[in-house]
Amino acid sequence: MNTRQDGDEFIQSGRRVIEIETAATHALLARIDKNFQNACEILMQCKGRVIITGMGKSGHIGNKIAATLASTGTPSFFVHPGEASHGDLGMITGEDVVIAISNSGKTEEIVNIVPLIKRKGAPLISMAGDNQSPLATQADVHLDISVKEEACPLGLAPTASTTATLVMGDAIAVALLEARGFTADDFALSHPGGSLGRRLLLLVENIMHSGDKIPLVAKAVTISDALLEMSSKGLGMTGIVDHNNKLIGVFTDGDLRRMLDQGLNTKTTSIEKVMTANPKTISPHILAVEALNMMDKSKITALMVVDKSGTPIGALNMHDLLRAGVM
Structure with a gap:
């Protein structure tokens, strides 16, 4: 492993990452379209829970999206796709909506459970970086989270792609929050602990x-x-x-x-x-x-x-x- 001695390169590297991820986020603006609207409408009509699934880094982002949805008026939880194949699929019902996240759209653990999700009758929303991937083409609604490049210079570590996914998830959560007329009082009921709860609940x-x-x-x-x-x-x-x-x-x-x-x-x-x-x-x-x-x-x-x-x-x-x- 070669090390660099020029301290300015740390600054240059950090700025480059932010520029790449900012561009990736900005590119999402054009994708807040009819597909985004359809996804939100499906989620608004959900009578059960919103189930988020994803492997690896996509799973970590999925966990955060599920938490954000749950705290802003849309009941949601995360299901690991590997565990889903070994019993956790029983957590999903036909009244739920599934959001499956995979940058490639080909993640084996997710693609394998898609037919079972469809068989249960749960609508499937995909978030993938390849519009022609198996996950994207089998979903009821597909949201494009593709990025021009990763911030990682090797193009290996998910960086810009995970940022884009997180931003798309936040866009969904806030759109639903506003559509439901979710208030600060509603928010307080799911955040009773810590300083946030005290600020929102204490009289x-x-x-x-x-x-x-x-x-x-x-x-x-x-x-x-x-x-x-x-x-x-x-x-x-x-x-x-x-x-x-x-x-x-x-x-x-x-x-x-x-x-x-x-x-x-x-x-x-x-x-x-x-x-x-x-x-x-x-x-x-x-x-x-x-x-x-x-x-x-x-x-x-x-x-x-x-x-x-x-x-x-x-x-x-x-x-x-x-x-x-x-x-």
């Missing part, structure tokens, strides 16, 4: 401070009393309520800094005179990520949570969102 009421932990004072109390409330609750603010317990204002650390510049007597001045009236508030049933967006947009670090009548029922700040994994 303000799930993380807000409530009950005795809400920083609140009456409008007639002094600034000193309000500061004691802020200090004891530790949210960097306090809400101010009227005699009907309706929120009329907030006082924050920022308000305190501005007040100190005015030289006011904190023991005799009422909090009502220095509070921020008509403050930003949020409903407990709003997504926590929307609370974050509101804080960012308004350049504030805390929010009071109120019910429909304007009564404070909770409070939260940026630290709460950070601890909850929303940020």
Whole structure:
């Protein structure tokens, strides 16, 4: 094995790969045609599951396509074609749709199970790089994923071809997602774990401070009393309520800094005179990520949570969102 000493060649090689794979992806635009439409229509009408199959690198890409379909509203799973010949073909029913992936269109393990798939009555969509291959010609719909060249200079390692296949799979998944009217809420139901699930499912009421932990004072109390409330609750603010317990204002650390510049007597001045009236508030049933967006947009670090009548029922700040994994 010969090694190269010029470090610039690494950069040149990397750029060449990206240029080749970009060209391969761009070539797919002309193939989003009637065949693509027919494939999507078959998938939309599927009453069962979408089964993806493929060998080697095509199998790895197929696994990802199946995962993307499943997470965007199209129930799907991957079946290894070798295992299919030894029992796993029983996973496929006539109500399913099969997407078979093979760059050559001649992969033996896939071609061997095509007649059995057809016998079950499951529609077959092929993704292959040879339009005249056995897989392409036997499929109900064929999607052309051929590439001019692989990024591998030896022309051996699947590179541009696997990228093109993945992009075609993504195009199908997103087209189906939009056709089904799949929403962020639908997406959240299949992604409950991790930061993504928290951002999509967590509500303000799930993380807000409530009950005795809400920083609140009456409008007639002094600034000193309000500061004691802020200090004891530790949210960097306090809400101010009227005699009907309706929120009329907030006082924050920022308000305190501005007040100190005015030289006011904190023991005799009422909090009502220095509070921020008509403050930003949020409903407990709003997504926590929307609370974050509101804080960012308004350049504030805390929010009071109120019910429909304007009564404070909770409070939260940026630290709460950070601890909850929303940020």
